[in-house]
Amino acid sequence: xxxxxxxxxxxxxxxxWCLLPVAWIISLSFKSETAITxxxxxxxxxxxxxxxxxxxxAVWDNEQFRRAIFNSIGISLxxxxxxxxxxxxxxxxxxxxxxxxxxxxxxxxxxxAMFPVVSLVGPLFDMWRAIGLYDTWPGLIIPYxxxxxxxxxxxxxxxxxxxxxEMEQAxxxxxxxxxxxxxxxxxPLAAPGVFTAAILTFFFAxxxxxxxxxxxxxxxxxxxxxxxxxxxxxxxxxxxxxxxxAGAVIATIPIVVIVLIFQRKIVAGLTSGAVKG
Amino acid sequence: xxxxxKPAKAKPVASDRARAETRLGQKLVAPAIVLMLLVTAFxxxxxxxxxxxxxxxxxxxxxxxxxxSNYLTALTDPLFWQTTGxxxxxxxxxVAVELVxxxxxxxxxxxxxxxxxxxxxxxxxxxGIITVVSGFAWQFAFSFxxxxxxxxxxxxxxxxxxxxxxxxxxxxIMVSEIWKTTPFMSLLLLAGLxxxxxxxxxxxxxxxxxxxxxxTKVILPNMRAAIMVAVLFRALDAYRIFDNIFVMTAGAVKxxxxxxxxxxxxxxxxxxxxxxxxxxxxxxxxxxxxxAIVKLFRVDLAQARQES
Numbered sequence: 001x002x003x004x005x006x007x008x009x010x011x012x013x014x015x016x017w018c019l020l021p022v023a024w025i026i027s028l029s030f031k032s033e034t035a036i037t038x039x040x041x042x043x044x045x046x047x048x049x050x051x052x053x054x055x056x057x058a059v060w061d062n063e064q065f066r067r068a069i070f071n072s073i074g075i076s077l078x079x080x081x082x083x084x085x086x087x088x089x090x091x092x093x094x095x096x097x098x099x100x101x102x103x104x105x106x107x108x109x110x111x112x113a114m115f116p117v118v119s120l121v122g123p124l125f126d127m128w129r130a131i132g133l134y135d136t137w138p139g140l141i142i143p144y145x146x147x148x149x150x151x152x153x154x155x156x157x158x159x160x161x162x163x164x165x166e167m168e169q170a171x172x173x174x175x176x177x178x179x180x181x182x183x184x185x186x187x188p189l190a191a192p193g194v195f196t197a198a199i200l201t202f203f204f205a206x207x208x209x210x211x212x213x214x215x216x217x218x219x220x221x222x223x224x225x226x227x228x229x230x231x232x233x234x235x236x237x238x239x240x241x242x243x244x245x246a247g248a249v250i251a252t253i254p255i256v257v258i259v260l261i262f263q264r265k266i267v268a269g270l271t272s273g274a275v276k277g
Numbered sequence: 278x279x280x281x282x283k284p285a286k287a288k289p290v291a292s293d294r295a296r297a298e299t300r301l302g303q304k305l306v307a308p309a310i311v312l313m314l315l316v317t318a319f320x321x322x323x324x325x326x327x328x329x330x331x332x333x334x335x336x337x338x339x340x341x342x343x344x345x346s347n348y349l350t351a352l353t354d355p356l357f358w359q360t361t362g363x364x365x366x367x368x369x370x371x372v373a374v375e376l377v378x379x380x381x382x383x384x385x386x387x388x389x390x391x392x393x394x395x396x397x398x399x400x401x402x403x404x405g406i407i408t409v410v411s412g413f414a415w416q417f418a419f420s421f422x423x424x425x426x427x428x429x430x431x432x433x434x435x436x437x438x439x440x441x442x443x444x445x446x447x448x449x450i451m452v453s454e455i456w457k458t459t460p461f462m463s464l465l466l467l468a469g470l471x472x473x474x475x476x477x478x479x480x481x482x483x484x485x486x487x488x489x490x491x492x493t494k495v496i497l498p499n500m501r502a503a504i505m506v507a508v509l510f511r512a513l514d515a516y517r518i519f520d521n522i523f524v525m526t527a528g529a530v531k532x533x534x535x536x537x538x539x540x541x542x543x544x545x546x547x548x549x550x551x552x553x554x555x556x557x558x559x560x561x562x563x564x565x566x567x568x569a570i571v572k573l574f575r576v577d578l579a580q581a582r583q584e585s
Binding site for chain 2: 022024070109116117149210260266
């Protein structure tokens with residue numbers, strides 16, 4: 001009995017921990033700009049200090065913000081797609097084939113996952129300007145791909161190891177061609193893993209900030225996190241907290257939707273690559 | 278339906294076949310390797326080269342070779358050591374707090390039978406949220422004009438300015454960092470907990486071990502690999518702390534981390550030579566941290582991470 005109460009309290013604490021700041025930023029996004037300028041220290045909008053949907057409308061009418069959302073969605077999706085294709089090839093090779101250099105691949109991937117991103121920004125900034133990739137979509141897609149590859153390769157190879165590959169031969173014995181065997185047996189088994197890797201890759205690209213602020217200078221390619229940090233409203237001396245909060249909420253929606261739909265897969269993906277004895 | 282055929286996992290008999298397999302394997306991993314090295318190894322070598330120049334983008338024609346003097350300047354500057362100190366402080370405190378809270382969360386999630394989906398979904402929300410957004414959320418929460426923190430905490434005045442001095446500003450940044458990354462830690466620990474055999478815990482219980490004894494003698498030793506991996510990954514991540522500082526204080530009141538200093542030199546002040554030297558130093562210090570943790574805890578990465 002005592003245990004049960006402890007668990008319930010624990011669960012409530014976890015939920016509070018996870019959701020309180022989210023509730024706070026949502027509440028902030030509904031405060032009016034005048035309330036913010038005058039100071040509004042309460043958790044919820046005070047009487048008459050609410051703004052309804054005004055902040056959301058204002059943010060959405062902002063051309064730069066819309067561009068940034070569009071950039072983020074485009075860049076993250078392309079980087080995810082390409083990174084997952086490349087990682088699938090590599091993970092398949094690691095999980096199924098014996099070849100020289102296999103250890104080296106895993107070591108390189110591990111080293112890159114630990115790499116301090118900022119220390120690459122200077123040289124990349126210089127190189128990208130020299131070859132014309134600075135402030136373009138590919139200029140962000142390429143670094144995102146290389147930095148999401150380690151995670152994607154680990155997750156995928158962990159998944160691929162679990163696939164009973166003998167089933168492919170069994171299908172062939174039963175008269176399927178090798179392509180049919182691969183498509184009908186292996187692809188459905190591998191798909192969840194590929195999908196998980198894609199979600200995690202998308203999270204990384206969507207969250208990136210360092211590349212976003214260093215390798216872009218205009219709204220050509222600036223993604224949403226960078227754009228939010230440079231966001232100034234009509235009054236450049238007063239950070240428009242409530243507008244920013246509305247922007248932040250909009251930028252969070254895609255992630256929350258993905259989490260709601262795929263939570264089981266994400267947990268499996270995060271842990272399967274990491275802690276396999 | 279035939280009985281599952283179990284051909285012995287093709288141990289290469291013919292060396293021709295082994296060579297073909299090697300070729301195929303290398304061909305399949307080549308794109309990944311090329312991409313990873315293109316954006317890391319090549320720029321790193323370039324940073325090494327640039328770091329020996331006095332080279333500012335604002336005056337590209339004045340570029341001159343200065344040997345190791347950029348490193349000397351950095352290493353003798355108190356600012357460099359101060360940012361390194363703050364960075365280590367961020368790393369040690371956040372990882373320690375996260376380990377404790379993350380472990381408690383993992384224990385709760387491991388035992389709980391009801392509302393599993395809801396809890397897992399909520400714990401993924403901080404993980405998924407953009408760091409910049411969580412930085413803003415916490416910055417506004419700690420703001421004395423528009424935040425609720427001062428009102429909720431009994432021991433600080435309502436007009437206490439958290440971002441006015443180093444100590445409290447560092448605390449605010451750490452809170453944001455801890456909030457955002459504890460879920461990651463607790464998920465890794467949860468996976469570790471799942472691998473501790475229930476039978477052993479039951480056996481200890483039958484033998485009359487107290488809860489504390491079961492925790493320290495059975496559960497924790499069996500989770501060693503998981504704990505080490507979680508600590509290593511979070512520590513290296515925390516050492517690179519950047520986003521939260523950028524958003525919350527922009528490096529003011531000595532909250533600057535070594536990543537932030539590097540960024541400021543390179544991108545804001547266009548000092549590519551000096552920035553590159555700092556990049557190399559940052560990279561080397563990450564290696565030192567990684568090496569220290571691996572040695573200290575004797576983590577066998579290959580075993581914990583991949584090669585079963």
